Amino acid sequence: MxxxxxxxxxxxxxxxxxxxxxxxxxxxxxxxxxxxxxxxxxxxxxxxDLAAANLAKSRTYSFVFILPDYDNSFMKGLRREVVAASERASTERTEIRIVAVPHFDPHALVAALEEVLADKPNGVAFVAIDAPEVREIAAKLNEAGVPMVTLVSDLPASSRDHYAGIDNIAAGRTAGSLLGRFLSGREAKVAVLAGSMLVRDHRERVEGFLAVMAEAYPNLRVLPVIEGRDDSALVEEKVSEAFEVTPDIAGIYSLGGGNRGLLRVLRKVPLEARPVVVAHDLTDATRAALGEGIIDAVLNQDAGHEVRSAVRVLKAKADGLPVIEAQERIRIDIFLKDNLP
Amino acid sequence: MxxxxxxxxxxxxxxxxxxxxxxxxxxxxxxxxxxxxxxxxxxxxxxxDLAAANLAKSRTYSFVFILPDYDNSFMKGLRREVVAASERASTERTEIRIVAVPHFDPHALVAALEEVLADKPNGVAFVAIDAPEVREIAAKLNEAGVPMVTLVSDLPASSRDHYAGIDNIAAGRTAGSLLGRFLSGREAKVAVLAGSMLVRDHRERVEGFLAVMAEAYPNLRVLPVIEGRDDSALVEEKVSEAFEVTPDIAGIYSLGGGNRGLLRVLRKVPLEARPVVVAHDLTDATRAALGEGIIDAVLNQDAGHEVRSAVRVLKAKADGLPVIEAQERIRIDIFLKDNLP
DNA sequence: CAGAATCTGAGGTACGTAAATCAGAAAACT
DNA sequence: AGTTTTCTGATTTACGTACCTCAGATTCTG
The missing domain is CATH 1.10.260.40 (lambda repressor-like DNA-binding domains)
Structure with missing residues (x-):
């Protein structure tokens, strides 16, 4: 006993x-x-016995998730997962409040975090913007003892307790290796399509990609990065343009959103001239394109895993318990048409 | 409230x-x-309130994990993860008993399962052997209402509640695609190295691999499957032999254990003649080989994830609760040297 | 050595649910 | 009508921990 x-x-x-x-x-x-x-x-x-102790204390956990009100597939999925987690959590004396903030707006994020600081919940998770003012409020939250998890996009390690997201440099490197191997030795031009170079995760993906290109694939010439603002209309326009200027693009690394626009252009390219494509984020569009062979590989981060991980970590931190590191590592999922879930 | x-x-x-x-x-x-x-x-x-209910009932969960006493890296890791889970579980009124059985021995497995049937724990997880007598006892356990999870290796879906393992056909297909793409179009010979074709997961990997070869890579000629019994000494011997007979092997799919033996042979092959290699299971050996560029990709199943998933599922089944399907899907991890954890 | 300050024990209530007992009420039988 | 059976309410104890009060014991202070 x-x-x-x-x-x-x-x-x-x-x-x-x-x-x-x-x-x-x-x-x-x-x-x-x-x-x-x-x-x-x-x-x-x-x-x-934690269960008995929590019962006696009538302890409840209150967590806040701050999410950008961005409307691309990934963020939609992320919100859905948070809502699902919040529904499940209610059976476990855990209340998850979701706060929406305008995207790419450090001040809005800071304002939301300041409210959190006043509220003092048992933990907060947010999609970070790596700006000085955000780091500052994060330091204050840290000092106030509010467990803090960055979601999808990180801050410097010192100012948060945990990061629930992928290593974007590694993702960029992985994409580079795949593209390089798939193009196997031939002299060719490669296009890089990002959302915005102002966002840390996109910058890091490009960085990793370029590093691998430089190290291992001197045969590939990388064209200037195209910024599509994660907007499929803009992506379509800019990629069309790129194909006009450089018809012999042999490889594309699409590391941001707006893949629907990219796909519209690709479908017009004659089969034999189609480039090798590595894209990010498994959505209905990219999944279908993988199946058709228009996209060759998709790198993905599992939003569900990220959210569940964030909740687990916040709970552990709130209880002063250790986290199972291996369980909380968010993988870079690589999907070919053969291992689609 | x-x-x-x-x-x-x-x-x-x-x-x-x-x-x-x-x-x-x-x-x-x-x-x-x-x-x-x-x-x-x-x-x-x-x-x-489940916590309060369990407290009132002084409910405890008792699970049995039946593991083969096999001594390769993967099984060692699996056992380690079960032990770790069992230690954590003790704080949560959950007792995990580990039973070792001789490997590849259906009768030993059946005997162990019969003991389980007599014991009636709240759940059982085991590495299945797909044999008629195993299916029979599984059906009995099912009838007796003992939640049952197959681990790593599966039974037909009807006779168990859940399978915590990867889709081995998809794994074989993925390996085939990677190898095919990495060899990009050239006429070449490909070797397949399995542990034993008597084991279902190995058979399925080969099946998936051959299917992709037939569908998409007519330029590749697949040599007869080499069976290395997951034993590195035997693997070394047989692969050496294969290289003598066919010096121009351009690709290898190693889907079983004993990769150390394979690596010993590969290190002797002159750099420019080295084949493209896709192997299974991330171990110290394969990880190092990935880094060196001797192996090009490693497919892996995360034993820790499988064990934690099995425990979660057993608990949910014991409580009559639904499982979060997406959380319990075991992925086929693809590692290049760029995304090693 | 008295008085104050600090430590310790005893006992109780609470958290939300499970499970048991017993008595009374209502319905279904003779 | 009286008897049996079935339903329902009231009450209690228990699970393991938290937290409170109060009294008595011990130590420290002047």
Whole structure:
């Protein structure tokens, strides 16, 4: 049988109240008595029953998720996952509040975080914008002891407790290797299509991609980065333009949103002239394109995993418990048409 | 505030005892009263507090994990993960018993499962061997209402509740596509290295691989499958032999264990003549080889994820709760040297 | 050595649910 | 009508921990 506080009390020869004082770090216990109790705890291998403790405390967890009100497939999916998590969480004394903020707007994010600071919930998760003012408020939250998880897009490691997202440099490198291998040695031109170089994750993907190109694929010439603002109409326009200027594009790395626009252009390219394409984010559009062979590989981050991970980590931090690192590592999923879920 | 059983009782105008009878499906409630209570439950949106319920019941979960006593890297890792899960589980009123059985021995597995049937734990997970006698005992366990999860290797879907493992046909197909793309169009010979064609997962990988070869890569000639018994010494011997007979092997799909033996041979092959290699299972050896460029891609199943998933599913089944399908899907991880964890 | 300050024990209530007992009410039988 | 059966309410105890109060014991202070 698992030992209980009563067993500790009996074994240490003290009363329940004293055990309770030791366990919860309350004052009023002599050092000698304290260590007697601690020995008994260690000897019996007592571990506090969290469920019972939470019940007694009527502890509830309150978490805040700050999400950009951006309307691309990925963010929509992310919101959906947060809502789903929030519904499940209600059975577990956990309340998840969702706050929407205008996207790419550091000030709006800061304002939302300031409200969080005033509120003092048991944890906060947000899609970070790596700007000085955001780092500043993050430092304040940290100081105030509010567990903090960045979601999808990170801040410097010092100012948050955990990052639930992929390593974007590694993602860029992976895309580079795939493209390089798929193009296998031939002299060719490669286009890079990003959303915006102002966003850290996109910058990092480009960085990783270019590094691999430079290191391993001197045969490939990378054209200037096209910024499509994650907007499929704009993407379509800019990619069309690029094909007019450079008809012999042999490879494309699309690392942002707006892939629908890219696909519209690609479908017009004659089959034999179609470039090798590596894109990000598994959506209905990219999934279909993978199946047709218009896209060759899709890199993906699992929004569901990210959200569940964020909730688990926040809960663990709130309880002062360790996290299972391996479980919380967000992978870069690589999908070919053969391993689609 | 979340409604409690007391609120239900008050709202329905019945006593606590009656609410309890309805909630737990006990007899002794008239149909009219029952539906009154059910209406109140629906109206208030009551959800039973599982933590409190389990506390009151002093419910404990007892799960059995049956693992083959096989000593390759993967099985060692799997056992390690089960042990880790078992340690964590002890804080959550969950006891995980680990049973070792001789590997590839259907009768030993059946014997272990028969013990489980006598024991009636709250759930069982095992690395399945797809043999008639195993299916038979699985059916009995199913009938006895013991939740059952197959781990790594599956049975037909009907006889278990859940499979915590990868889709091996998809894995084979993925390997085939990678190899095909990496070899890009040239006429070449490809070797397939399996552990044993008697094991279902290996058979399925080969099946998927050959299917893709036939569909999409007519330029590649697949040599007869080499069976290395997951034993690195034997693998080394047989692969050496294969290279003697066919010096111009341009691609290798290694889908079983014993990769250390394969690597010993490959390191002797002159750099420019080295084949493209896709292997299974990320171990110290394959990880190092990826880094060196001796292996080009590694397909992996995350043993930690599989074990945690199995535990979550067993718990959910024991509580009659739904599982989050997306969370329990085990991915085929694809590692290049660029996205190693 | 008295008085104050600090420590400790005993006991209780609470959290939300499960499960049991017992008594009374209502319905279904003779 | 009386008897049996079935339903329902009231009440209690329990799970393991948290947290409160109060009294008594011990130590420290002057």
């Amino acid at each position: 698992k030992p209980t506080v009563h067993d500790i009390a009996r074994s240490a020869g003290v009363s329940l109240a004293t055990v309770d004082r030791v366990l919860n770090g309350r004052p009023g216990v002599r050092a000698v008595t304290r260590s007697k109790v601690e020995e008994a705890i260690a000897a019996l291998g007592f571990v506090r | 979340k409604p409690t059983v007391h609120d239900i009782a008050r709202s329905a105008g019945v006593s606590l005892a009656t609410v309890d009878r309805v909630l737990n499906g006990r007899p002794g409630v008239r149909a009219v009263t029952r539906s009154k209570v059910e209406e109140a439950i629906a109206a208030l949106g009551f959800v039973r």
